[in-house]
Amino acid sequence: MTEATSDYARPTALPEALALLAAGPRTVLAGGTDLYPATQAQRLAGPLLDITALDGLAGITAGPDGLRIGAGTTWTALAEADLPPALVALQQAARLVGGRQIQNAGTLGGNLCNASPAADGVPPLLVLGAEVELASVRGVRRLPLERFVLGVRKTALAADELLTAVHIPAAALAGRSAFVKLGARAYLVISIAMVAVRIVAERGQVVEAALAVGACSAVARRLPAVEAALVGAPLSEVAARITEAEVAAALSPIADIRGTADYRLEAACVLLRRAVTQALPVEEPA
Template structure:
């Protein structure tokens, strides 16, 4: 087993192109997944790469470095539209995991219940991918392709997450349902970003639900229906969630998940709208 620590993206890309490596940053998903198996995989720790961590704003969009910790996201000075993302950052695992786990790691883990995905979807996130062949960007919806599956090739790594500057005045919110406060897999979770016009009517809406399908999803039909509504008139029913496909498991039935997610959507939308006022 080798433990490699490149100091630049070019060095990391070259290593990935020439050998089979497991990419780690915080390691909060990688090491538990080994369970009792022997740790015999060559690893590349990306946390020493110059410029891979931090939250910055440039060219009318926000950049979250791939190795940015969830604690750093929670503490960053961000617009109100990011309140949902920051709330999710405070719900990831436990305080210790938030101090080690990274934003890109949460995405690459590709769990249906990954807390970071719904709020990033509502912020129209895109994922920057790099390799010796160059750099490309994919929408987050296209990046996560299934349960524990992403669009990454073996010689590629996530280098950053980009978010367009949200509409001025828009506000985000995040709701999570679990059996306890910390260290819990979500039963359902919902994020929303809402903006109101001068008359108090919704003129921008993004709503996403996680843990109710193989991949967290935006709800474009609900978003379109919200446009022009007053916050107090918003109603969300399970019929608005027909695109989802929740499962029955020990944490809840599919029907329960749909009912809970509909209630969460309504709460997230109203909380964001009320904070806006």
């Protein structure tokens, strides 16, 4: 049943929510951790679509094709879930999003739709080859995450669509991952740079590498040239193969009040080397 006024609606079923969006644009309210700080008014401007009561929007389910993470899943739920080592980066990011209150309320879907260059959830999902699930009365479509986040506060979400889930393919559940961010402090801060990496190793060398950097460009980016350079590397040489030139070619670092472009580039390289080292498998003693 829908709780609704002219400016506010809180449906309990997805078809109701999609019908409301089809009838006209509405601001979607989930955790509200981005919406509320963005206004100085006493109340959010309507019309609003509160999705916190939608059945089935939160939770993590496993299937033969991989994992499905509901868009309404909170950072706390992600951090505390029993997930494969390939998702450690996402869980590390979840523990660094704001303070505990923010983690309890903020959602993965909201983080992606807000499309901040410093969105903590994006780099860990990029190294997992994540896709977003977008629903409307016209049907459901899926997009690779890199085609969903288009720029600063800009996504491919249509006015009548709702981001309902994030999908992680089964192939991306291999290996280990790590997330490292740089800010003025550990919590409640916008990152100067952040990185996520996922490494698959066999017989002492890298067979697959995925690296992504956030907060250094208008959108977080994968680093395909750096990834290619790591494949085949002995584990002892992986960090040394991350060069500033290849990182710079992929990033086009931005400059703002938090850091210059040169500082961000240097920071990204250092963070990538740290994250790669953390993601390497633990070698058994001889």
